[in-house]
Amino acid sequence: MRFEPGQTIVRRYVRGEWLMWAQAMRVIRDDADGLLLWQPVGGDFATLVDAGGASAHEVSPDAMVSPVLEARGWLYSDVLILMPADAAYSVWWFFQEGVFTGWYVNLEAPFTRRDDGVETTDHVLDVVATAEREWRWKDVEEFAGRIGHPLYFDADEAPVIRAEGERLIKLIEAAEFPFDDTYTGFRADPSWPAPRFPGPL
DSSP: OOOOTTOEEEEEEEETTEEEEEEEEEEEEEETTEEEEEEOTTSEEEEEEOTTOOBTTTSOGGGOSSOEEEEEEOOSOEEEEEEOTTOSEEEEEEEETTEEEEEEEEEEOOOEEETTEEEEOEEEEEEEEETTOOEEEESHHHHHHHBTOTTSBOTTHHHHHHHHHHHHHHHHHHTOTTSSSTTTTOOOOTTOOOOOOOSOO
């Protein structure tokens, strides 16, 4: 099943029985190279928080008190996300007022398709790179703290996750796809409205 260009779908992160994160995204392309999605500032977005406002970065979902999926508008940069088929990562291109500002590598499980979108499980550890390809690890302490937690990954899986990040860092340093100039000049159609959730999450 392929999604159609222009279609609005939901990109979800799940962990066990919990829906952790959801984004309403516009399909740019869906083919053998992967799924390419767009979300501008103001598009629908939701994230799991507990009664005190703590996010999954601060506490695992099984330890949250009265967790709820809190709907918000997307408040960050406009973002283009490539989810290659069968890959354990997604690559994000960030734009501020149409200007490319850098990449984000989100390490995650290969995605699965649903009728209204896709879902994956976040691997916590990420890589951030500037437009000049200066990179850094993100969420290193959180990643280390989750090793062995039954909802996350064990001591055998964690090095595999990190190795995938290291492989992608080499591509950043070499300015190889997807960290060349591909998509850095992307411009959204100005007639596109901000994507909204097409139905219940």
